[in-house]
Amino acid sequence: MKLYDDPRSGNGYKVRLLLSHLSQPYQYVPIDILRGESRTTEFLQKNLNGRIPVLELDNGSSLPESNAILYFLAQGTDYWPTQPFEQAQVMQWLFFEQYSHEPNIATPRFWLTIKGLDDTPFNRQLLAQKQEAGNQALAVMNEHLQTRRFFVADRYSIADIALYAYTHEAHEGGFDLSRYPAVVAWLERVSAQPGHVTMDQWNDV
The missing domain is CATH 3.40.30.10 (Glutaredoxin)
Known part of the structure; x- marks a missing residue:
């Protein structure tokens, strides 16, 4: 592949x-x-x-x-549950990630650390709006993780993988993750999973 x-x-x-x-x-x-x-x-x-x-x-x-x-x-791995309701819950978080999370957490990171953003009143307001919505998404995640180790069925799945990617770099978009202790604890659990790689690692065979 x-x-x-x-x-x-x-x-x-x-x-x-x-x-x-x-x-x-x-x-x-x-x-x-x-x-x-x-x-x-x-x-x-x-x-x-x-x-x-x-x-x-x-x-x-x-x-x-x-x-x-x-x-x-x-499919057919430990990262996808076998029960239909749990499968639907994984999809729920994948949709959340693409609709509420990624547009508002990844975009400020892109603007501030990758592409750059001109310092104008309009851009500052646009950034603030994205960060407000991103903090709302992080608050939802934090509340959900208060009594859970992972997002679905208390087991590591692609729901966690999808949400981890931009959450663990959220500070690059101006987000203060210390406001979300349950999220921080979850990030540590994800990074401790077997086979974990950092963002600058990939396989080239």
């Missing part, structure tokens, strides 16, 4: 983290989104939406969207 990904992307890191947990070999193909490498004719044949990550399978099929890739790779 090949993973097309920008090394700075939390969405790509989700996939790398699961692949490491699964001890699944793959070839890593770095894509620099700031240089437009995800908008080339060749890449658009793999994903018409021009976004990373994209997982290319051995048969040549391409699968974009990080959480869809997590779902695909997790």
Whole structure:
């Protein structure tokens, strides 16, 4: 398999983290989104939406969207529950991550530490709005984790992997994680899982 990904992307890191947990070999193909490498004719044949990550399978099929890739790779593994209700709960958190969490936590990180953001009144207001919504998402997570070790069925799953990716880098977007002690404790549990890799690690075979 090949993973097309920008090394700075939390969405790509989700996939790398699961692949490491699964001890699944793959070839890593770095894509620099700031240089437009995800908008080339060749890449658009793999994903018409021009976004990373994209997982290319051995048969040549391409699968974009990080959480869809997590779902695909997790089938039949310990990272995907067997009970339908628990499966639905995992999907619930994957939807939460893409709708309420990632747009509001990843975007400030991108603006402040990767792309840069012009210091104008409009941009400051836009950043503040994103950070307010991001803090609301972190508060939801913190409340949920008050009495739980992991997000679903008290076991580590792709719900945790999806939410971990950008949460553990939230400080780069101006978020103070010390306000969310249950989240901080959960981050430590995730990083202690067998096969854990950091964001700057990947497999190139």
